[in-house]
Amino acid sequence: MERVYNFSAGPSMLPLPVLEKAQKELVCYGDSGMSVMEMSHRSKVFEEIIQGAEKLLRELMNIPDNYKVMFLQGGGSTQFAMIPMNLFKNSKKADFIKTGQWAKKAAEEASKFGTANIVASSEDKTYSYIPVLDKSKFSPDADYFYITYNNTIYGTRYTELPDTGNVPLVADISSNIMSEVMDVSKFGLLFAGAQKNVGPAGVTIVIMRDDLIGAPIDGTPTMLTYETHAKADSLYNTPPCFAIYVAKLVFEWIKENGGVKGIQAMNEEKAGILYDFLDASRIFKGTVVYKDRSLMNVPFVTDSEELNAKFIKEAAANGFVNLKGHRTVGGMRASIYNAMPIEGVSKLVEFMKKFETENK
Numbered sequence: 001m002e003r004v005y006n007f008s009a010g011p012s013m014l015p016l017p018v019l020e021k022a023q024k025e026l027v028c029y030g031d032s033g034m035s036v037m038e039m040s041h042r043s044k045v046f047e048e049i050i051q052g053a054e055k056l057l058r059e060l061m062n063i064p065d066n067y068k069v070m071f072l073q074g075g076g077s078t079q080f081a082m083i084p085m086n087l088f089k090n091s092k093k094a095d096f097i098k099t100g101q102w103a104k105k106a107a108e109e110a111s112k113f114g115t116a117n118i119v120a121s122s123e124d125k126t127y128s129y130i131p132v133l134d135k136s137k138f139s140p141d142a143d144y145f146y147i148t149y150n151n152t153i154y155g156t157r158y159t160e161l162p163d164t165g166n167v168p169l170v171a172d173i174s175s176n177i178m179s180e181v182m183d184v185s186k187f188g189l190l191f192a193g194a195q196k197n198v199g200p201a202g203v204t205i206v207i208m209r210d211d212l213i214g215a216p217i218d219g220t221p222t223m224l225t226y227e228t229h230a231k232a233d234s235l236y237n238t239p240p241c242f243a244i245y246v247a248k249l250v251f252e253w254i255k256e257n258g259g260v261k262g263i264q265a266m267n268e269e270k271a272g273i274l275y276d277f278l279d280a281s282r283i284f285k286g287t288v289v290y291k292d293r294s295l296m297n298v299p300f301v302t303d304s305e306e307l308n309a310k311f312i313k314e315a316a317a318n319g320f321v322n323l324k325g326h327r328t329v330g331g332m333r334a335s336i337y338n339a340m341p342i343e344g345v346s347k348l349v350e351f352m353k354k355f356e357t358e359n360k
């Protein structure tokens with residue numbers, strides 16, 4: 001069978017050259033005589049892999065020296081708990097912008113350890129926009145201010161970051177890490193599960209300002225303490241070695257493709273092709289307000305459930321898979337992460353045009 005265009009929200013496509021390189025090196029990595037899956041995480045060979053991955057990530061994201069990079073486990077969801085457990089140092093209060101399920105979950109988890117204050121929400125319109133912020137609602141004494149930078153399920157993204165003054169800004173970048181240029185110095189902490197833009201599931205990247213590490217709340221388990229992993233350079237216990245190795249291959253691929261800047265230009269082109277078509281279409285339409293549209297996740301609908309189902313079925317039969325929308329939005333969603341080639345999006349649009357002609 002041929003490879004399909006996979007529009008899955010996650011885990012999602014990996015660049016083909018990365019898969020091919022991993023395949024070539026799968027059985028025997030370099031001159032180690034073994035697979036990365038088989039080697040000690042304390043070996044010299046693996047040390048080069050994990051250090052190489054960090055070096056590339058720092059270079060590609062332009063991470064300042066006073067930030068620590070950690071490769072952790074437990075997915076994005078474990079960060080929802082780790083963040084309050086480690087950052088609730090003073091007021092034990094954090095501000096949240098509720099832009100969807102992921103922000104909601106992060107706030108619910110934080111409320112187990114302190115106060116989660118919702119400063120704005122877009123729940124009234126099924127999270128189809130990024131709410132306008134009223135700074136007078138921010139807590140000046142909050143231990144952190146939390147956003148989901150790109151909302152995977154609803155297809156919105158911030159084009160302007162909230163100004164939180166001295167309160168550290170924490171962002172979930174699980175679905176837009178390395179998809180667009182970000183100024184890391186604006187954040188106290190950034191985190192991303194790998195399986196959308198960076199590699200296979202299993203590794204979670206945390207980028208954290210030095211001065212925020214340490215002093216977790218009483219009773220925080222060792223494994224959920226950032227300091228544990230920061231001090232041990234992510235080798236306190238066995239890390240997800242193979243996932244880190246594939247992430248390194250992805251970083252190399254990003255570098256070869258013009259770095260994050262080059263990838264962003266490609267992502268803007270891809271999103272442009274799809275949104276331009278949706279704006280002009282007679283049967284399909286996007287669900288998100290224009291200015292907040294995500295570059296990564298593009299939800300769209302027709303005006304009939306029947307037609308949606310027909311489209312999803314016929315698209316799959318033509319090699320465009322995983323286009324079914326999230327159950328809370330319905331319709332369709334095309335996730336067009338870094339690894340989705342421009343050709344995949346233009347072919348999808350061609351197919352949508354054909355479907356439109358046949359179903360008007």
Ligand SMILES: *Cc1c(COP(=O)(O)O)cnc(C)c1O
Binds near residue numbers: 077172174175194196
């Ligand atoms: C997928 C996703 C998560 C959850 O990640 P897990 O690794 O499955 O825990 C969290 N936040 C965002 C924005 C996501 O897209």
